[in-house]
Amino acid sequence: MSVELRGAGKAFGGAWALRGLSLAVAPGELVAVLGPSGCGKTTLLRLLAGLERPDEGQVLHDGAPASARALRARNVGLVFQQVALFEHLTVAANVGFALSVRRRPRREVEARVAELAALLGLAGLEDRRPGDLSGGQRQRVAIARALAASPRLLLLDEPFGALDPRMRLALRRWLREHTDRSGATGLLVTHDQEEAFDVADRVVILNGGRVEQVGTPAQVFEEPASAFVMRFLGAVNVLRGRVDGGRAYVGDLEFAAPAGEARAPAHVFVRPHELELNLAAVPGSLAATVARLVPRGAAVRVELSAPPHGERLEAEVDARRGAALLAALRPGLRVHLSPRRVRVFADPGAAAEPDSLTASEL
Amino acid sequence: MLLRVLPIAAALLVLAGLVLLPAAAVIAGAAADGSAAWWRAVTDPGALAAVRLTLLAAGVAVPVSAAFGIAAAWSLGRFRYPGQAIVLALVELPAGVPPVVAGLATVLLLGAAGPLAPAWRAAVPGGIGAVPGVLLATVLVTFPLVARELIPALQRRGTAAEEAALTLGASGLQVLTRVTLPGLRASAVSGAILCAARAVGELGAAAVVNRGLPGAAATLPVHVAELHRRHALRASLAVSSLLFAVALPALLGRRWARRLRAAPAPGGGR
DSSP: OOEEEEEEEEEETTEEEEEEEEEEEOTTOEEEEEOOTTSSHHHHHHHHHTSSOOSEEEEEETTEEGGGSOHHHHOEEEEOTTOOOOTTSOHHHHHTHHHHTTTOOHHHHHHHHHHHHHHTTOTTOTTSOGGGSOHHHHHHHHHHHHHTTOOSEEEEESTTTTSOHHHHHHHHHHHHHHHHHHOOEEEEEESOHHHHHHHOSEEEEEETTEEEEEEOHHHHHHSOSSHHHHHHSSOOEEEEEEEETTEEEETTEEEEOOSOOSSEEEEEEEOGGGEEEESSOOTTOEEEEEEEEEEETTEEEEEEEETTTEEEEEEEEETTTTHHHHHHOOTTOEEEEEESOOEEOOOTTGGGSOGGGSGGGO | OHHHHHHHHHHHHHHIIIIIHHHHHHHHHHHTTHHHHHHHHHHSHHHHHHHHHHHHHHHHHHHHHHHHHHHHHHHHHSOOOTTHHHHHHHHHHHHHSOHHHHHHHHHHHHSTTSTTHHHHHHHSTTOOOHHHHHHHHHHHHHTHHHHHHHHHHHHHHOSHHHHHHHHTTOOHHHHIIIIIHHHTHHHHHHHHHHHHHHHHHOOHHHHHHHHHSSSOOOOHHHHHHHHHHTTOHHHHHHHHHHHHHHHHHHHHHHHHHHHHHTSOOTTOOO
């Protein structure tokens, strides 16, 4: 089913958790909702599930107001972040709950429970109580329970949090396949960028109850709409400079910038893999000192300092292609940085933001 | 070492002095004249009537407290509305009122000049006796006991399981019967046992009602006190031993209910 939010907002005790949120999700689409904690991700899911009523705007299911239909008729599967299993029921009764409250024949319920238990690796645990399961097993029971009535909209609130990395990867892959196979619409709330990019057709980035950007994973990563998105998605270097009439300056470097203010301080963002290292001075480069080399498998992270434009910078050098360069690098060496690609945002708050959000801490 | 031994020794000493010694004295006193005398005392018509009335009082108090408790917990633990704090305080109030006062209130309400007397006279053929008075007084003293166990349990558990049931398509009634109530079973059992024990052991209210309203209606504690007042010490001890027979299963029941509750909290994986 298609779901749509039209200017939807929700306030708790006078404070808006979500504000003026518009988002349309097509049938069969899998959308990841990304954002820092407290950004309104869970509230968004609860609005879509019908557990909260919007204080402004509308929530539409298949084009009609969601509140027009009873929760049961909407057939939404919601996997809660806190799992919320029925502790007094067995695993089988938990998984079969949605069917048994719909008074389906017992044989049908049992068959569906067996099918889901096999699918999620819960076979043999059907008679256990949730209290006797591991965290990962509990989360899989919660997913199986939400799937039992074959929901046309599946909402998952950080469903893979308590799982070990291998199981997380397996369930991610399963979620993608399930969405493709069943044609159900899916929304996955996560704070894990990798998870979002891995499974989602589109990504919604929320911040402070508002949408920062909606787009495909490639779009939001390559063309971030705001400084927040740039900082939120992966490591990023922040260079202190200034803007002046559509140009941005960092030392001797000059970049195109959004037209706007004249002579204002600005932050220029460079991803570590787009910051090139040169041993010799080249035109349009920034002098820096190597602080540390950190091998990270296929790439080596080079930590640099280039005052006054940025104290804690990072460059990522491919271990194989940059082998000759890496062999020459050592702490204390003077190098020259030339950003291959920068983003400059007309961000009035940028100048005031603390420097702690540099690449090494993201 | 000393730090461990001293408190344990102190606790054992207090237990021995305050629990074991009096209990042993009662049981020894009850058994002192032999089993025939004990049997005579507990099968005396007055004692049998007291047993019947006591069981009746407990049998009325527990369902009333359970029904009120579930309704009160549902409305106080699940929803927010203005004036809720006052209602919560009212639920707590009877626990702070001495039972003697509850007994006096019953006498005032049901006594010959009381406002409820005409209604009672019409409803209960044979006029107002002490028996309905005892029942009412017992209910007055015990009705919040189940609610006082359920409300904190409900608040502790949160709403996640109920919300999950709603999204899975359960109706409001199904949420109540399949999720909320089963989840509260342990607390409800615990509260009901507390209520039954209180109903059986209640003396203050029952004694006042027994004196204040026409007709004899002695519960077991009242009967024990009465025997003792008439210097029938052995008989009073024999009847007291019956109260032990009630207290022990109640204690064991509480322990069992606590084990039910010891099931892991929602969300607590391993």
